[in-house]
Amino acid sequence: MKTNWIDFKALRANLDFAAVLEHYGLTIKSKSKQHHGFCPLPNHNGKRNSPSFSANLERGIFQCFGCGAKGNALEFAALMEKIDPRDGAALREVAAKLQQRFCPDLRGDAPDTKASPTAKPKPVKKPAPESKLPVEVNVPLDFTLQGLDASHPYLLNRGFTPETIVRFGLGYCSRGMLKSRVAIPLHDAVGALVGYAGRVVDDATITEDNPRYRFPGERKRDGKLFEFRKTLFLYNGYRIKAPVDDLIVVEGFTSVWWLDQNGLPDVVATMGADCSERQAELIMSLVKPDGHVWIIPDGDAAGERHAQTLLARISPHRFVRWVKMAEGKQPTDLSDKELKLELLL
Numbered sequence: 001m002k003t004n005w006i007d008f009k010a011l012r013a014n015l016d017f018a019a020v021l022e023h024y025g026l027t028i029k030s031k032s033k034q035h036h037g038f039c040p041l042p043n044h045n046g047k048r049n050s051p052s053f054s055a056n057l058e059r060g061i062f063q064c065f066g067c068g069a070k071g072n073a074l075e076f077a078a079l080m081e082k083i084d085p086r087d088g089a090a091l092r093e094v095a096a097k098l099q100q101r102f103c104p105d106l107r108g109d110a111p112d113t114k115a116s117p118t119a120k121p122k123p124v125k126k127p128a129p130e131s132k133l134p135v136e137v138n139v140p141l142d143f144t145l146q147g148l149d150a151s152h153p154y155l156l157n158r159g160f161t162p163e164t165i166v167r168f169g170l171g172y173c174s175r176g177m178l179k180s181r182v183a184i185p186l187h188d189a190v191g192a193l194v195g196y197a198g199r200v201v202d203d204a205t206i207t208e209d210n211p212r213y214r215f216p217g218e219r220k221r222d223g224k225l226f227e228f229r230k231t232l233f234l235y236n237g238y239r240i241k242a243p244v245d246d247l248i249v250v251e252g253f254t255s256v257w258w259l260d261q262n263g264l265p266d267v268v269a270t271m272g273a274d275c276s277e278r279q280a281e282l283i284m285s286l287v288k289p290d291g292h293v294w295i296i297p298d299g300d301a302a303g304e305r306h307a308q309t310l311l312a313r314i315s316p317h318r319f320v321r322w323v324k325m326a327e328g329k330q331p332t333d334l335s336d337k338e339l340k341l342e343l344l345l
């Protein structure tokens with residue numbers, strides 16, 4: 001059998017990942033830069049009841065949080081064909097097929113096998129979800145909240161500049177689920193808007209039924225259960241140009257805004273005193289192997305727990321430094337100068 005010479009680099013650069021995904025039966029929203037959905041890989045070894053699979057169509061890479069598979073468009077095709085991407089000869093055959101179908105002009109020889117321009121990709125059946133009421137987690141929103149008041153005193157009185165407020169998309173919400181709260185857009189690890197958190201502006205109104213922070217709830221629609229899980233991503237994580245030398249990890253939103261405003265943009269929050277295993281993985285993925293993770297939790301018992309959890313999960317893999325706040329203090333109490341001193345910048 002004749003094997004064409006394949007320029008893998010050129011092929012990867014020219015492959016339209018959305019077209020490849022569609023070829024394997026996935027439905028891609030037009031104009032979308034991201035795809036989220038059930039994992040289509042035949043070797044996915046888990047339940048297919050949550051959209052664990054995400055693909056960045058611009059960068060041509062994919063990842064499944066369920067089975068851990070990740071790679072580029074070529075490796076995706078190989079896995080769909082039940083081929084081990086490490087098997088060079090087999091991978092070359094997959095590459096040749098992809099090239100013939102999607103980038104016929106790239107080929108340097110064997111014009112006799114050139115794909116007919118009318119050849120249509122044959123649809124592949126999408127695996128059906130196993131659960132009766134499928135659960136979809138952190139599905140990107142198809143709307144954004146309008147009419148948020150970015151000049152609300154809650155934000156301005158805390159020293160946040162209009163630039164910071166705009167940068168994080170914050171604003172007071174006067175109706176709906178987030179009525180009387182500051183709405184905080186939440187983006188998942190690949191930058192898709194997956195929900196809003198709402199922060200009470202008048203702490204005197206906080207009760208068990210009216211918590212300080214409200215996160216998106218569970219809802220049923222179209223025979224599916226939609227769930228939001230903050231433990232699957234880091235607040236501000238999508239903005240970090242990974243891998244970085246130094247990453248700061250804080251508990252809450254306000255600390256992220258404050259540090260960012262004070263010239264420390266490489267900061268993420270776990271959105272609470274806990275750090276899930278997934279969040280720890282994400283933190284490590286953002287920091288170089290010889291980089292540093294700086295933990296700056298609040299100066300209270302929850303902050304202590306936050307730091308201990310992070311140390312346990314991350315210190316075996318990265319240098320970790322815990323910047324202890326004085327009792328009752330938060331990172332937002334530190335001045336620009338104090339922050340830089342604490343972090344030895």
Ligand SMILES: [Zn+2]
Nearest residue numbers: 039044064067
């Ligand atoms: Zn998978």
